[in-house]
Amino acid sequence: MNEVKIKSNNLNVFYGDKQALFDVNLDLNEKEVTALIGPSGCGKSTFIRCINRMNDVIDICKVTGNIEIDGVEINDENLDVVSLRERVGMVFQKPNPFPKSIYDNISYGPKIHGKGETKSELDEIVERSLKKAALWEEVKDRLDEPGTGLSGGQQQRLCIARAISVNPEVILMDEPCSALDPIATAKIEELIDELKKTYTIVIVTHSMAQAVRVSQKTGFFHLGKLIEVGKTEKIFKNPDNKMTQDYITGRFG
């Protein structure tokens, strides 16, 4: 068992009057893939958006409780979200490359964090990130073409490369394969397997099969509550909770 990287403690999230998360206590281990499953609207995306404070963008959203990364509280008004997001990267449901060149998509993050001072340093970061995202071979000859011109699966890998480019510790993935075909999905899953050697990964998914394939730990959410969490094998073979059992066997969802 790896060390705990992220720890949430009585996390509550409100959208206006509506409460989206209820007292979530969830530990996420370092260099491991944690999958969050559950029916639509159960709060799993809301939970991962708390980890990089993306909920700040939504005016009516209010977060109470604690989230710690490496023992440091991040749900703190004085915390600099910019440096938090440098450490916690995110990949979204729909591929959202910037409408710029492939090169600029990757180099943007390092540039704003002052990580690549010279052109050669940036070139190196771009190459390394694209290689890590298993995209280098496909795009190395057309780095100046727009990122939006790639196929859906390539765009999503580009977004993963963009997240990797600033060298984060954690990568959050919000249903990264929901807009992709099975072949592209397989590639992303392979990639996740590879990435977990370096990064702590949290993935939200609707596909139970995907959770089984990629994750070591699984959390099941329902109606804003964390119902059950444990080793992926155990959750899918022998869950403690009746509701988890019903969900994974497809009785509701």
Next chain:
Amino acid sequence: MTKEQRLKKRHSAERRFRLYGIASICVALLFVLILVNNIFSKGSSAFMKTVIDVEVFYDPELIEIENGASEENIREADFYDITIETLLKSYPTKNLDEENELIDLFTTDAEIEIKKAFLENNNLIGKKINLEITSSDDIDQLHKGNYPRDLPEDRRRISNFQLKIYDTLVENNKINKNFNNYYFNNGDSRDPELAGIGGALVGSFYSIIICLLLAFPVAILASIYLEEFAPKNKITDFIEININNLAAVPSIVYGLLALQILLATIQLPRSTPLVAGITLALMTLPRIIIPCRASLKAVPPSIREGALAVGASKFQSVFHHVVPLSLPGTLSGTIIGLAQALGETAPLILIGMVAFVVDIPSTPIDPSSSLPVQVYLWSESAERGFVEKTSATIMMLLSFLIVMNFIAVYLRQKFEKRWN
């Protein structure tokens, strides 16, 4: 009703609707065609002027200066006698009345034209040259066929004697049509053949530049702040509603506002492009803010999230990604706002731009006219020459508007990025 009947009814409803649509487009096109045809048929002749070929003899007896005189001396010299002599030579006359009628065939600026020819070629003393002197407005209109010559003499501006001279001149090929340089280079004038849109063009140009410099940065900053940074609460809602209201305020109200504040209170110089620019900027501001906000809103939120997720600050995500992506829409909105401002007349009338200004303004604080106001001024004048000038100026104004709108559409189509 059977299934077939229902289906038939549905199809015929669709056909009917298409027919209505085509019919309304045809009606709209017909009106545009009538308007354009009307303006073109009246205005296109204003780009040419009628000239009369005369022989000028720079008689050393009549001229006050000598060969090689400095330019300044020539400018100050009197060319009146030579001019009269030249004009009278163009047709034999018997008495003073006839002489006056003959001289009336030429523009009042004939002396200036003769002096100009002398200036351009500074050793003409004692020499004869052929020169094309601009005709008076009456001859100009007669020659262009805008003037009925079958009216009785007492109801015509041109006498029988003048008609006789004209016919003789035409017979001798002495009357020609040239490009009307006065129309583009001159300011306003009481004489239609000398009146031009030069002053109005420069005045409109200064006004629009000042309007752009004031309205564009303010509108951009206001819309970026409101769209990206401002909290959504009652105050911003109130501001939003009022921006929409301001865009709908009749322009004459802005004119009144400028009259009271800019002219009466601050005492800026009246009739100037400076005041016009400020007034137009006030009017254009909400009309630019609205399309700017719309184009910022059109940038998908996923772009903002993508930037934020790699650790860009709010400011960086807005200025590195959202604003550049919204730029095509922003710029085309601005240009369309400026095109509206260019055609605005009412507020300019109130701030005194209707003044009769002969000089072409050299700075934005000189009194000036503007294109739409020039149209308004000339449309009220009685002389026939101003009718064609009015239409020609409308043509100029419309072509500026068409060019600006074309640029706006071009910018939007060329630079608009597509996401996914």
